[in-house]
Amino acid sequence: MTEHQQFLAERDKIDFFIQKGFRIQSVNEHLDGATVEFVHPNGDVTEVLLISNANARKYFSSLLIKQNPIGK
């Protein structure tokens, strides 16, 4: 799988939860990339993704800024 295909695959997983109304609840960065925790607004469902691709990590970060424009 090329880097770009890996990006598309991880972006699709992120978009899947975002389109269902999930929001990013927490981000834990580590040696293998970032573990991103999503939570549904009703608060009773959480999902976790391991995002390792660099462009995908930029992608969820941009969504997080869009979601909570801290520091802007």
Add this chain to the structure above:
Amino acid sequence: MADLRINLAGIKSPNPFWLASAPPTNSGYQVQRAFEAGWGGAVWKTLGDPILNTSSRFAAISFNGQRVAGFNNIELITDRPLDVNLKEIYETKKKFPNHAIVASLMVEPKQEKWHEIVKRVEDVGVDGLELNFGCPHGMAERGMGSASGQVPALVEKQTLWVKEVAKTPVIVKLTPNITDITATAEAACNGGADAISMINTINSLMGVDLDTWNTIPHVAGKGAHGGYCGPAVKPIALNMVAECARHSQINVPISGIGGISNWRDAVEFMLMGATGVQICTAAMHHGFRIVEDMIEGLNHYLDGKGIAAVSDIIGKSVPKYSDWGNLDLNYNIVAKINTDVCINCNKCYIACEDTSHQCIEMLSDASGKNYLRVWEEDCVGCNLCAIVCPVDGAIEMIEVPNEMPPMTWNERQAVINAVITSKVDTTK
């Protein structure tokens, strides 16, 4: 014709091109010839207790046919008595009253030594002083030059001593042989410097002779580190000028030095905050008359841009220089190969395949002719293919629109840290 005059902390000159303190400014004969050729100013070869030099002093690196890509010297400050130099400075200033003559000075880090030389030098009518805290060889072993210039407290103290008696503007010349040049630049400002200049030369050993195993250069079979300068050091010098120019606590004019070889280099230094430039290696390589091309080129550049005075460009690029953390992570460029111009040498393919991101592919068209194609999705915009390409216009780096808004590393970390510490409000 644009107005090329500059005013560096009160030191005025007819153009921004000064000869740096070095062999070209060793004597009145040389400086007068330089002024006749068109140089706007000269920083006299460093005055102090006259020294003794070695024979065999210079060495240069030629790279792929370019002579003097880098230059190295182990020559020390003036070996002539102070009164001889002062007499020639006086005569030169009398002949060229509108040109800038700055005296470079270096003495032991003692208050009375600085007071003595400042008074004697100013008596002959110099336009300013430049304190040499940068010379990396010989003098540094005696506690002067870069040995002083690497210690911020010594820079500040000696600048203060000079300012106690100086009547003309004081420029502090900084060494690049230090981790963070803004530390010593700030110390110079704290000591009352009217301006700073940078860079002096970089510690260097030019090479080792493979037959004799002697250093290059060597003195009777022994070598010592020298000071490196010339075109190869320009990026290092330009960064140091820019770092000082954008520093909030460094608010004095900058005289830019380091590998400036033509008017284009001079413009780059001025855009990055230098009020004027000092040049040595290019003059040593090509002679004083290179200043004619510099003046003509600078005039054409300014006229072409409709800029009336060279002083109008000072610092214009400084706001564009920042920390890596402020760069937009969502900005994307990709390589585009112009197959009409490409000569199929495959340099880009090999560079990308072996050492970058494997996004250039060799293909054949219907007639069996080879061509190269970039997989834009995998191209990270590193520029390597365009850098190694031997044909102008064969590879362009083009911007790719990004649907995501600009995002810097600092902005990203701020929002991620906020999530980690307080959990983002998911109900918004």
